[in-house]
Amino acid sequence: MNQIKNLFLHEVRLELKNKNSLTSLIVYAVSSIYITYLCYRQTIDVTTWNALYWIIMLFAATNAVAKSFLSESKGLQLYYYTLLAPRKVILAKTAYNTLLLICVGVINYICYSVLFETIISDRIQFFVGLILGSIGLSATLTLVSGIASRANNSSALIAILGFPLLLPLLLVILQFSKNAIDGLDWSLNQSNFILLTSLDGIIIILSYLLFPYLWRD
Amino acid sequence: MYTAVMGFLGTVPAMPILNETIRNLYFHVTMWMAMMLLMVVNVIYGIKYLSNQKLYNDIVAEESAKIAMVFAVAGLLTGMLWANYTWGAPWVNDPQLNGVAATMLLYSAYFILRNAINDENKRGRLAAIYSIFAFIMMFVFIMVLPKMTDSLHPGKGGNPGFNKYDLDSNMRLVFYPAVIGWSLLGVWLMSLCVRIKKVEIKINN
Numbered sequence: 001m002n003q004i005k006n007l008f009l010h011e012v013r014l015e016l017k018n019k020n021s022l023t024s025l026i027v028y029a030v031s032s033i034y035i036t037y038l039c040y041r042q043t044i045d046v047t048t049w050n051a052l053y054w055i056i057m058l059f060a061a062t063n064a065v066a067k068s069f070l071s072e073s074k075g076l077q078l079y080y081y082t083l084l085a086p087r088k089v090i091l092a093k094t095a096y097n098t099l100l101l102i103c104v105g106v107i108n109y110i111c112y113s114v115l116f117e118t119i120i121s122d123r124i125q126f127f128v129g130l131i132l133g134s135i136g137l138s139a140t141l142t143l144v145s146g147i148a149s150r151a152n153n154s155s156a157l158i159a160i161l162g163f164p165l166l167l168p169l170l171l172v173i174l175q176f177s178k179n180a181i182d183g184l185d186w187s188l189n190q191s192n193f194i195l196l197t198s199l200d201g202i203i204i205i206l207s208y209l210l211f212p213y214l215w216r217d
Numbered sequence: 218m219y220t221a222v223m224g225f226l227g228t229v230p231a232m233p234i235l236n237e238t239i240r241n242l243y244f245h246v247t248m249w250m251a252m253m254l255l256m257v258v259n260v261i262y263g264i265k266y267l268s269n270q271k272l273y274n275d276i277v278a279e280e281s282a283k284i285a286m287v288f289a290v291a292g293l294l295t296g297m298l299w300a301n302y303t304w305g306a307p308w309v310n311d312p313q314l315n316g317v318a319a320t321m322l323l324y325s326a327y328f329i330l331r332n333a334i335n336d337e338n339k340r341g342r343l344a345a346i347y348s349i350f351a352f353i354m355m356f357v358f359i360m361v362l363p364k365m366t367d368s369l370h371p372g373k374g375g376n377p378g379f380n381k382y383d384l385d386s387n388m389r390l391v392f393y394p395a396v397i398g399w400s401l402l403g404v405w406l407m408s409l410c411v412r413i414k415k416v417e418i419k420i421n422n
Contacts, residue, residue, distance in 0.1 A: 143350070147343050151334045160329055164322035165350060168358045171315075199357065206353060210346045213267050 003085075007092035012099070021067045022100070029060045029108050037115045044116055050178045053112060054170065058137070058163075060104050065097050065141035066158050069149040090142060090211040094204070097138035105130045125180035125189065129196070133173040136200045140165050143207040146214050169203070172196050247399040248292035254400050255285035255407065260352045263345035272418075275341035278348065279331065280410040284403055286324050293317060316358035323351040 015022055036052050044052075109130070113120075120126055141162050148157040176192040258281040266274035296314075330347055334340040 143346075147330070147347060150339060151330065151343055154333070157330070157333060161326050161347065164319055164326050165354055167319040167322070168316075168354055202353065202357070206350055210349060213342055213346055 004088045004092045004095075007088065008095050011092065011096040015096075015100075021064065022103070025060055025064050025100070025104055026107055028063055029056060029104055030111055032056045032059065033108060033111045033115065040116070046178065046181050049112070049116060050174060050181060053108060054133070054174055054177070056108060057101070057105055057133070058166065058170065060108070061097075061101050061134075061137045061141055062159055062162060064100050064104065065138060065145050066148075066155045068093055068097055068142060069145045085212075087208055087212060090146070090207060094135075094139050094142045094207070097142055098134050101134035101138050102131060105134060120181050122180050122183050125186065126177055128193075129173060129177040129180055132193075132196045132200055133169070133177075136169045136173070136196070136203055137166065139200065139203045139207050140169065143211065143214075146211060150214060169199055172199060245292060245295040247396045248288050248295065250396050251399040251403040252285045252288040252292060255281045255288065255403050256352055256355065258404075258407070259285065259348055263348045266341050266345050270338065270341070272337065272341070273415075275337075275344070276411055276414050276418075277407070278341075278345065280407050280414060282324060282327060282348065283410065284407045286321070286328075287406075288399075288403055289317070289321060289324075293321075316355075319358050320355045323355060327351060 033056060036056070040048075109126075141158070144162040144165065145158050147161060148154060151157060172192060172195050176189060176196055179189045179192065259278050262274045262278040262281065265271075266278060296317075327344065327347055331340060331344050334343060
């Protein structure tokens with residue numbers, strides 16, 4: 001448990017020192033949001049807002065998580081392999097990616113609120129949905145980027161492998177956050193909430209179990 | 218034995234039933250069941266490959282996924298044909314149909330992953346990992362989600378299942394052997410492909 005925390009803190013510190021990927025992610029997200037704003041330039045309805053928000057989150061997530069495995073050189077991978085058990089590596093990486101995605105999500109939300117004047121009725125629900133969605137997205141994408149890093153290191157492969165896996169998760173997230181924006185009561189949204197948390201749980205357990213097979217190299 | 222079961226399926230159009238289109242039940246549903254069986258085979262052999270790294274397990278996993286895709290396409294086409302007559306359009310915004318589309322995407326990605334790696338051992342391992350993940354996702358997508366939301370398919374989301382309404386014992390007599398027949402056909406095709414692949418590998422070595 002200590003090792004996971006240390007690895008996680010190490011990644012966070014590395015990121016804060018050299019704000020490379022964080023700034024590139026923010027620029028990517030903000031420019032996509034601005035482009036969508038230019039497409040509309042008026043108040044848009046809730047469905048569109050929700051859809052655009054999560055599509056941009058999806059692409060930002062793919063970009064973000066792609067860097068987590070691909071940027072490591074062979075030497076660093078060998079170092080990690082001799083030092084840590086693989087399950088701890090994946091937990092720490094997933095946690096770090098989740099944090100990254102939550103930050104990007106909050107920034108996206110701020111930009112969207114500034115540009116479009118659509119009102120979100122239930123902010124707490126929306127942010128709960130954001131956190132759960134980030135967990136699910138980052139868990140899936142971390143495993144997929146691990147697979148892709150073993151297979152010729154191509155970033156297109158992450159998108160190809162990842163998007164179909166993310167489809168059911170995205171459906172549930174969209175449903176949940178649309179209900180949150182519309183201001184539905186917590187109890188009405190509960191089935192979606194349970195579905196989302198259980199999907200997250202399944203994905204995390206699966207990637208936890210499957211990662212050591214990937215790591216043997 | 219397989220041809221005998223296929224012959225059984227051939228007597229379908231002659232039986233008297235309520236709606237004409239219900240005949241499609243034998244083809245459409247049985248194909249999906251055969252596909253599910255083959256997907257399960259895929260996952261089992263993927264797990265076997267992860268545990269003992271024998272090439273045979275990898276070959277079986279790949280061929281079962283291939284035949285499962287063929288069945289999925291056939292199931293989709295028969296479903297579209299059926300939908301055209303009962304629901305009015307070939308493709309409707311139905312969670313089960315979306316689940317099927319996502320499954321096809323998933324397994325296409327599986328094949329692309331297979332093609333992208335050259336080393337045999339690595340290929341088997343990565344493909345097994347991805348296929349386990351894909352199977353669970355597919356299960357969620359096809360079984361779980363349609364039950365929770367409204368759906369046009371019978372048996373899910375507010376529509377009564379077929380068993381209660383229209384299946385009388387005559388149709389049941391044809392339906393159950395049809396399921397077994399199509400599944401066995403799929404398994405037979407798969408074993409043929411496996412044998413072909415093994416011979417190919419022997420020739421190449």
